[in-house]
Amino acid sequence: xxxxxxxxxxxxxxxxxxxxxxxxxxxxxxxxxxxxxxxxxxxxxxxxxxxxxxxxxxxxxxxxxxxxxxxxxxxxxxxxxxxxxxxxxxxxxxxxxxxxxxxxxxxxxxxxxxxxxxxxxxxxxxxxxxxxxxxxxxxxxxxxxxxxxxxxxxxxxxxxxxxxxxxxxxxxxxxxxxxxxxxxxxxxxxxxxxxxxxxxxxxxxxxxxxxxxxxxxxxxxxxxxxxxxxxxxxxxxxxxxxxxxxxxxx
Amino acid sequence: xxxxxxxxxxxxxxxxxxxxxxxxxxxxxxxxxxxxxxxxxxxxxxxxxxxxxxxxxxxxxxxxxxxxxxxxxxxxxxxxxxxxxxxxxxxxxxxxxxxxxxxxxxxxxxxxxxxxxxxxxxxxxxxxxxxxxxxxxxxxxxxxxxxxxxxxxxxxxxxxxxxxxxxxxxxxxxxxxxxxxxxxxxxxxxxxxxxxxxxxxxxxxxxxxxxxxxxxxxxxxxxxxxxxxxxxxxxxxxxxxxxxxxxxxx
Numbered sequence: 173x174x175x176x177x178x179x180x181x182x183x184x185x186x187x188x189x190x191x192x193x194x195x196x197x198x199x200x201x202x203x204x205x206x207x208x209x210x211x212x213x214x215x216x217x218x219x220x221x222x223x224x225x226x227x228x229x230x231x232x233x234x235x236x237x238x239x240x241x242x243x244x245x246x247x248x249x250x251x252x253x254x255x256x257x258x259x260x261x262x263x264x265x266x267x268x269x270x271x272x273x274x275x276x277x278x279x280x281x282x283x284x285x286x287x288x289x290x291x292x293x294x295x296x297x298x299x300x301x302x303x304x305x306x307x308x309x310x311x312x313x314x315x316x317x318x319x320x321x322x323x324x325x326x327x328x329x330x331x332x333x334x335x336x337x338x339x340x341x342x343x344x345x346x347x348x349x350x351x352x353x354x355x356x357x358x359x360x361x362x363x364x365x366x367x368x369x370x371x372x373x374x375x376x377x378x379x380x381x382x383x384x385x386x387x388x389x390x391x392x393x394x395x396x397x398x399x400x401x402x403x404x405x406x407x408x409x410x411x412x413x414x415x416x417x418x419x420x421x422x
Numbered sequence: 423x424x425x426x427x428x429x430x431x432x433x434x435x436x437x438x439x440x441x442x443x444x445x446x447x448x449x450x451x452x453x454x455x456x457x458x459x460x461x462x463x464x465x466x467x468x469x470x471x472x473x474x475x476x477x478x479x480x481x482x483x484x485x486x487x488x489x490x491x492x493x494x495x496x497x498x499x500x501x502x503x504x505x506x507x508x509x510x511x512x513x514x515x516x517x518x519x520x521x522x523x524x525x526x527x528x529x530x531x532x533x534x535x536x537x538x539x540x541x542x543x544x545x546x547x548x549x550x551x552x553x554x555x556x557x558x559x560x561x562x563x564x565x566x567x568x569x570x571x572x573x574x575x576x577x578x579x580x581x582x583x584x585x586x587x588x589x590x591x592x593x594x595x596x597x598x599x600x601x602x603x604x605x606x607x608x609x610x611x612x613x614x615x616x617x618x619x620x621x622x623x624x625x626x627x628x629x630x631x632x633x634x635x636x637x638x639x640x641x642x643x644x645x646x647x648x649x650x651x652x653x654x655x656x657x658x659x660x661x662x663x664x665x666x667x668x669x670x671x672x
Contacts, residue, residue: 238520245519272491277530
């Protein structure tokens with residue numbers, strides 16, 4: 173029975189799992205679970221992941237959730253996955269675990285909350301929260317500096333100075349990619365000072381092409397949708413500023 | 423060369439690493455790095471962990487930080503560690519990874535921030551933050567419910583319905599143990615409704631005795647210190663209430 177990957181490409185950990193599968197030629201079935209339609213809350217999906225979060229996989233009778241656990245499982249269970257994704261050598265493998273563990277309360281915590289509270293919340297029927305955005309921005313910028321100055325030290329183009337990407341590169345780069353949803357000036361302000369981070373994103377994209385852009389396509393489309401909404405709102409606001417003095421004379 | 427464990431027993435992930443080593447008879451050297459004296463910020467420690475956090479290990483020339491990565495490394499590198507701590511079977515191992523990944527943005531995120539902002543901050547020279555405590559309390563209580571109703575489902579006494587503890591049990595139980603620092607009524611209010619969680623803490627304590635209590639002893643001592651301070655503050659407040667009317671008459 174084929175591996176089933178339950179994913180929403182708008183979810184960055186879902187994208188990391190899909191790209192790992194595609195880049196390694198794994199025969200799998202992608203099952204779309206749309207967060208914007210709250211499909212992850214359905215009883216069918218709850219039976220797969222009681223925490224109602226994406227991604228999740230089913231391999232035969234085995235169910236698993238939490239993206240890092242899934243990435244490790246796929247790299248271990250499918251012999252076709254090249255060693256660099258999840259090195260067999262214990263010390264190299266342990267360093268990959270160290271990056272993955274660090275990620276949760278740093279880059280992921282900052283990036284996900286910043287994008288949610290700056291642009292994405294309305295699309296999910298939630299309010300934008302400026303205070304939460306400000307807190308998240310601090311964590312995000314500090315995390316990017318640490319990636320630039322600590323994790324990307326060394327001779328290679330990838331995390332831990334490696335010459336080939338690991339599942340940690342995939343997880344962290346997919347997280348940063350959601351900054352595509354931000355207003356371009358805001359994205360440049362945040363990512364601009366981190367030149368090594370930008371090169372590393374490009375290296376990861378190149379190492380996994382054409383799958384990287386194919387899986388991220390949904391994000392680029394959402395960006396256009398958000399830009400159009402923003403521009404319409406701005407036009408609306410402009411129009412209402414013009415109209416207000418008129419209506420006040422009525 | 424002996425394994426070196428850099429730890430502060432007041433740090434819950436440090437305690438998890440120490441207990442794993444002791445419970446498995448690993449010959450190691452514990453090197454105290456006191457957070458209350460900011461020793462983790464020293465250049466000597468920064469050379470071991472550039473993120474300046476505890477715990478960290480040095481095994482020969484190999485340096486590692488992030489407690490989950492360390493627990494996995496120790497369970498893998500030392501043949502004396504029993505299989506149940508980090509199962510060799512891929513599906514069982516993957517489930518352990520799943521719990522460990524879940525932990526970061528759930529129980530750890532809630533418990534650490536709640537204890538810090540309710541009782542511990544002044545001892546570290548930081549202000550108490552009621553708003554942060556309230557946010558953390560929600561995450562903590564929701565996490566405890568999920569442990570009770572999801573992770574502790576099954577026949578065994580441990581997470582994932584297991585009959586013997588894994589490194590995930592150790593990590594999560596050590597996190598919950600810091601609730602010992604709370605006022606007893608507050609601790610009972612939070613832990614009281616979670617009977618399975620309480621039994622599981624006891625099972626983990628029993629499975630690792632006498633090391634569990636020996637390593638947690640510093641926490642029990644700190645609890646007494648905090649209680650004495652609180653009681654002195656209450657006496658001081660009482661005294662000042664008595665004195666105030668007298669001084670106002672002068």
